[in-house]
Every structure is written in structure tokens, then in C-alpha cells.
Amino acid sequence: MDTLAEHRRRVAALQHVQAWPQPVEQVEVIETHISTVLLGGDYAYKLKKPVDFGFLDFTRLGRRHYYCMEEVRLNRRLAPHVYVDVVPVTEDASGPRLDGTGEVADYAVKMRRFPQAALLGNRAQRGPLEYDLIERLADKLADFHAAMPIATDPLYGAPERIGQRALENFEVLERNFTGQKQVARLRRLRIWVQEAAQRLAAAFARRQREGHVRECHGDLHLDNIIAWDGELAAFDCIEFAPDLRWIDTANDIAFTVMDLHFRAQPVAAHHLLNAYLERSGDYNALELIPFYSVYRALVRAKVDTLSLEKHCGTLETRQVMLEERVDRYLALAEYLARPDPAHLVITFGVAGSGKSTAAQALVERFGCIRLRSDIERKRLLGFASHAHTDSPLGGGAYTHAHTQQTYARLRTLAEGVLSAGFVPVVDATFLGRAQRRRFAELAEARQAGFAILALEVPPAQLRLRVAQRRARGRDASEADLSVLERQLQQRELLDAGERERTIVVPAQATDPAD
Structure with missing residues (x-):
């Protein structure tokens, strides 16, 4: 069983250009809570951290290898030109090497490196996303969903699990928000989610029976979608938790729609949803789009809150940050929960x-x-x-x-x-x-x-x-x-x-x- 200390030692050594299999001038490092990405030249190498968060366990080499393989397999569905292979991280007397010949100490996902400007999240900051781009994205996601296998495990897409997962987001949010306005908003949202989950239980079950619960992407926000090299691609899907990936296709597309709204791109959000429905013909998904959009906004609010818990030292600083960003997600969730006039x-x-x-x-x-x-x-x-x-x-x-x-x-x-x-x-x-x-x-x-x-x-x-x-x-x-x-x-x-x-x-x- 590896430790984070060993991972950090290995990553520090891999930042030397001599440890790379191809010539590079310098190496950059990006860290998340579950992985470290090394970027150099035309490629990026992603190593999974040996951590155990309950919902994922990467502490053993065999598990990291398995999930690296899964990451490549799953992401090649929507980003085949990005994901190259799984390569060993080896160690010998000279130290760790990427794709070397010594004893295998770890594994890395090898990817083609793309410019950060290609991320749709960054493009959205520069102005309205283009009509043709949204049309192409809708077609790509609709065709992807149509081609994916249908879930056979009855737990995937089960109504009771959908409601339970949505309500779990409030545990983190309610212990962090103390302002009267935010507390009241969370109370209203909790009531709405409880009532909506009960009201839609039959619809969730029907969607499951009709084959709309499939092996989706699971994390389709704009920072996981690129327009690059003449292609649209969605990368970094959820490989570590199958139940977050085997979901209703309406849940998958709702994440992108919600994120477009959050980034002040309502025209693109409306266009994407319509173009997706026209391509797929799945107009029955509309009944669930408000619920799943609210759910996705709550997930992003929870993720940001957990990050603030870890990195913001004082409660006062955290409250300011919560109001600046996280409360925007909660306000959006309330907006998305309201039906249009008939x-x-x-x-x-x-x-x-x-x-x-x-x-x-x-x-x-x-x-x-x-x-x-x-x-x-x-x-x-x-x-x-x-x-x-x-x-x-x-x-x-x-x-x-x-x-x-x-x-x-x-x-x-x-x-x-x-x-x-x-x-x-x-x-x-x-x-x-x-x-x-x-x-x-x-x-x-x-x-x-x-x-x-x-x-x-x-x-x-x-x-x-x-x-x-x-x-x-x-x-x-x-x-x-x-x-x-x-x-x-x-x-x-x-x-x-x-x-x-x-x-x-x-x-x-x-x-x-x-």
C-alpha cells in the first residue's frame, strides 16, 4: 500500500526532464484531490493519488492500474484523439521514469496535451458560445447516449437512490451556511428536492424500464469539454464510481445545461437542450430536466464548499467565499426549479x-x-x-x-x-x-x-x-x-x-x- 508521501516524492522526481520518454523543455504540474497531472511538450501524464475517500480507493497499485485502464477505455468514447494509453511509471537506480524499463512503481494515463483556451469553460468567459458549436455538441452527446449500453443492474437509476443522492448534498451545505438568507434558501431547496423526488418517482422508474439509464459520462461540465484540432471532445468522465456514470441520459445532459446557465450563457443553454431533444427525440426527458439541473447545481455547490472547508482557514473568510460563488449555485438552483408560465x-x-x-x-x-x-x-x-x-x-x-x-x-x-x-x-x-x-x-x-x-x-x-x-x-x-x-x-x-x-x-x- 503506497502513501501520499511516496507519491509526492515520485512526482517531484518526474518533474525533471530526464525522467520523460520524449524530449521536453519543462514540466508543469496540476493537482486535484485525487490525481496529479504532469504536462510537458505535446503530452500529459496523469497519476492517481494513493488515497481512500470511501467512494474511491486508489491506495493499492493494482487498483490504480485498473482505474487507469478504465479511464482510458471510458474516455476514448468521447475523446479518442486525447487518450493515448496507460504507461508504467518505473523505478531503477537512477530514479522514477515515465514509461521506463525498470520495476513498475505506478501507472499513468498518457494523453495528448491541448491548450487551455480549447476548454469550453474558458471560451465561455470570452463571450457567447457559437451557434454551430452548440449544435455540434448537442448532436455529439445525443449520438453518444444512443450508442451507450443500457444498465442491467436494477440499482442504477432506482428512484429511491436518486432522491437519496440529491438530498445528501445538503449535509455539507447546511453545516457551512450560517447567513439567514442562505439558510432559508437551503430550507426551500431541500423541501423542493424532497417533494420533486417523490412526485417523479414513477417517472424515474419508467425511464429505468425504458432503457434511458445508460453508461454515460457523468461529469459533463464545460471544463471537461474541448473544441480542439477540429473536434469536439468530452474528457475526464467518472471512472472510479460506476453508479455516478450509469445514470439517466437526462441527468448527463442536464449538467451541461446547468453549467451554461451558471456561466451566463442562457442562449447556449436553451439552444443545447432544444438541439439535443431534436436529435435524440427523447422529449420525455424534459420532465426530469428541472430536477436533474437542480441536482447538478447542488453537486457543484457541495464540491466548492468542500474545497473551501479544506483551503479556507477561518470561518469568516469561508462565509465570504461561500456567498461569492457557492450561493450563486443555490440561487441558480431555485431559478431552475421554477416552471415556466403555461x-x-x-x-x-x-x-x-x-x-x-x-x-x-x-x-x-x-x-x-x-x-x-x-x-x-x-x-x-x-x-x-x-x-x-x-x-x-x-x-x-x-x-x-x-x-x-x-x-x-x-x-x-x-x-x-x-x-x-x-x-x-x-x-x-x-x-x-x-x-x-x-x-x-x-x-x-x-x-x-x-x-x-x-x-x-x-x-x-x-x-x-x-x-x-x-x-x-x-x-x-x-x-x-x-x-x-x-x-x-x-x-x-x-x-x-x-x-x-x-x-x-x-x-x-x-x-x-x-
Whole structure:
């Protein structure tokens, strides 16, 4: 059994460039509570500290080797170009060496070194994260979750364990916060978590039965995600505690959404959640997103508090630090726990009128959930969102029967979004009055507000937009000029009652890309 003293001696020796297998000019060291990372030249070597915290035990060489292997295996799923191998740390008469030939004293995870500017956490400090980057991240995480194995252990994702784990965060927080405001906030949050865990118990169990508890990343905050070398990658997943990794996919994505909010990136947070749902089709996850977002905020608050307990000497200093950073997480948790006012929005407009652009604006500004007919129509037939069905006018994916089926699915999804406490924006043509009426009736039944976004664009401009979009070929819509002409002929204009609940969006307010 190794000691921390031996680990520190070994790390000090490995800071000499002669101990490295490739030429380096200098060696930098980064420490966490469970590992030490040595950085030199193009590579980084990560050694696990021989510590035992109960939830992990790295005190024996065999265990450190096993978890190094696990770290590489698991992280190659989302960062294959970062994780190189597991190499021995050897010792001979000349001292410790990385990937040497002497007796094995320890093991290290060898990684390609990336610039700190590549971290999304650092990029977020420099300004708003780019639209395309968030879109790519959503696609990558949705595809990752879809490919991961489904949990077979009934303890993973069990409702009682989810509630228990969420409530455990309060033990650390409540012993550190003494201010009246923070104590009251913690009391409100504890009550909310207890009630939400009970209310959602059936949903947790259903998600477990339906196969949404999978081998996820487990630690998807922005400082574990990089945009580097032309790739997006998530690294440093949880390898040491399987129950923190075998979780609901909603739990995994909620961490990233919460962290974007914390870093004052609400537009990116709203965009990421919507793009992830569109890619995955897992709109049932929405019911759990507020709970898991609050849970993740509480976890980060606890982690920061534990760090302050260790490094801040006086209680007074600790209280100042708690209020400056940790209380921000608690305030965010309260914000994320509040449901949106009940509203349902639909669009009204032919191809090229800017429906998707208008709906996306509501997503980014207000956190609405966009439900797009172009995507759901294809999903019902097993097509990817940007695939072409090669359907003839009025045939294939665009028969009357399949259109009715598509609108029925959109209505079901909208009802689920309302139940989850979010505002659905249904992005479809809604050319028929009967189609619009069914959604108005849904809003009335759910005691929700109802609004129609009417997109008004001159026919000549519509034709230009549709032609340009078809030429680009990057949109989910398959509408061409023949579809547009048919829609212009068949649309049923808004009646007087509908116009009272209509917001007119002029042509100049929507992007030609629709």
C-alpha cells in the first residue's frame, strides 16, 4: 500500500526532464484531490493519488492500474484523439521514469496535451458560445447516449437512490451556511428536492424500464469539454464510481445545461437542450430536466464548499467565499426549479416564411421548446432529421394520412412539454384551420395561454428563399417550389377569432435560411 508521501516524492522526481520518454523543455504540474497531472511538450501524464475517500480507493497499485485502464477505455468514447494509453511509471537506480524499463512503481494515463483556451469553460468567459458549436455538441452527446449500453443492474437509476443522492448534498451545505438568507434558501431547496423526488418517482422508474439509464459520462461540465484540432471532445468522465456514470441520459445532459446557465450563457443553454431533444427525440426527458439541473447545481455547490472547508482557514473568510460563488449555485438552483408560465405557441406560414427562425428566436430568448414538423415527420418513418425521403408531391412522407399522423405526434409532444413545465413552440405550416383548432383546444384544456405566430412574406421573396435553401441542402425541410405553390393555394387564412391571438412576424424579422 503506497502513501501520499511516496507519491509526492515520485512526482517531484518526474518533474525533471530526464525522467520523460520524449524530449521536453519543462514540466508543469496540476493537482486535484485525487490525481496529479504532469504536462510537458505535446503530452500529459496523469497519476492517481494513493488515497481512500470511501467512494474511491486508489491506495493499492493494482487498483490504480485498473482505474487507469478504465479511464482510458471510458474516455476514448468521447475523446479518442486525447487518450493515448496507460504507461508504467518505473523505478531503477537512477530514479522514477515515465514509461521506463525498470520495476513498475505506478501507472499513468498518457494523453495528448491541448491548450487551455480549447476548454469550453474558458471560451465561455470570452463571450457567447457559437451557434454551430452548440449544435455540434448537442448532436455529439445525443449520438453518444444512443450508442451507450443500457444498465442491467436494477440499482442504477432506482428512484429511491436518486432522491437519496440529491438530498445528501445538503449535509455539507447546511453545516457551512450560517447567513439567514442562505439558510432559508437551503430550507426551500431541500423541501423542493424532497417533494420533486417523490412526485417523479414513477417517472424515474419508467425511464429505468425504458432503457434511458445508460453508461454515460457523468461529469459533463464545460471544463471537461474541448473544441480542439477540429473536434469536439468530452474528457475526464467518472471512472472510479460506476453508479455516478450509469445514470439517466437526462441527468448527463442536464449538467451541461446547468453549467451554461451558471456561466451566463442562457442562449447556449436553451439552444443545447432544444438541439439535443431534436436529435435524440427523447422529449420525455424534459420532465426530469428541472430536477436533474437542480441536482447538478447542488453537486457543484457541495464540491466548492468542500474545497473551501479544506483551503479556507477561518470561518469568516469561508462565509465570504461561500456567498461569492457557492450561493450563486443555490440561487441558480431555485431559478431552475421554477416552471415556466403555461403557454402554447404555434406558427402559421408556408415554406420559406421563416417559421423555424422565429421559433428558434423564442427558444433562445425565453427557453421555449421547439417541436418541428419537418423533423418529427421523418422520425415517424425512421429517417434522420436532414435525410431526404425523396417523396413526390403529396406522396410518401407527405400523404394526407402521414401529415395527420405528424400533427397528432406534435400535439402529444406539446402536451408533454406543457406537463414538464416548459413552453412548446410548434414549428409547422398549420395551413388548415382544423389543425390550428386542435392545438387551441389543447391549450384551453391545459389552462394555458395560446398564440399564433403568423409569418408574412411576399410570394416572390418566398420563392427566392425556398430556391436558395434547396441549393444549400442543409435544412430539415424538403419543400421545393412546387410544394410552395401548392401551399399558397391550399392554406386557409386566419379567421377573426384566430387573429385576436396572433402575433404577426414581418418578412424582415426572419432569416432567409428559415
